[in-house]
Amino acid sequence: MSNSLVVAPSLLAADFTRLAEEVEAVQKAGADWLHIDIMDGHFVPNLSFGPLVVDKFGKGPLPLDVHLMVTNPNDFLEPLQKLGAHSMIVHEEACVHLQRQLHAIRQHGMLAGVALNPSTPPEFLEYLKEDVDLVLVMTVNPGFGGQAFLSSMLPKIRRIREMVGPRPRISADGGVGADNAVELVRAGADVLVAGSSVFGKKDYAAAISALRSAG
């Protein structure tokens, strides 16, 4: 049995001067999760926001899907647990002891997620199938919203789905929109992270249902 499709708008593309309203708007428009991109200016050449900002302005009833583009993701275990995050996603490229990190995330009550840059081969997942709840495939290079989708990531998603089986969720993140959602779902993705293709549109509900219809 496969997981139902999740649409997760990415807060990075929201209007930062009206974060609380934007969060409420996507929730009312039918989002399933809220994707939170935390960047430290080291792992990626950009800074975004941290748990404090999310706690003040970005917290609502939606499950928080937290994507850490940071060099030291372990520092965020407790802050994210306190925030009540649903999932904590660390980059494979940032973790020397990835299995231990994933285990610690579960022990802190969150779904254990791992993200892969476009150039990272998925073979390491062979040894972590039981440790991972979510695999996030970067379909652009991390750090910025609004970049063009890398279609070369479709066979990688297919390969990962074959490797991990039906249980772990597979997220596609970067350049995701109504134009590639069907292909992504067909390849095995069951979480569509979407920044510009939701917050960049006037009608959030129409944008979300356009993505959802891929499922």
Ligand code: DX5
């Ligand atoms: C990029 C982030 C994405 C970003 C996606 O590093 O991980 O979540 O917000 O933005 P779009 O959908 O505009 O490519």
Ligand code: ZN
């Ligand atoms: Zn992201």
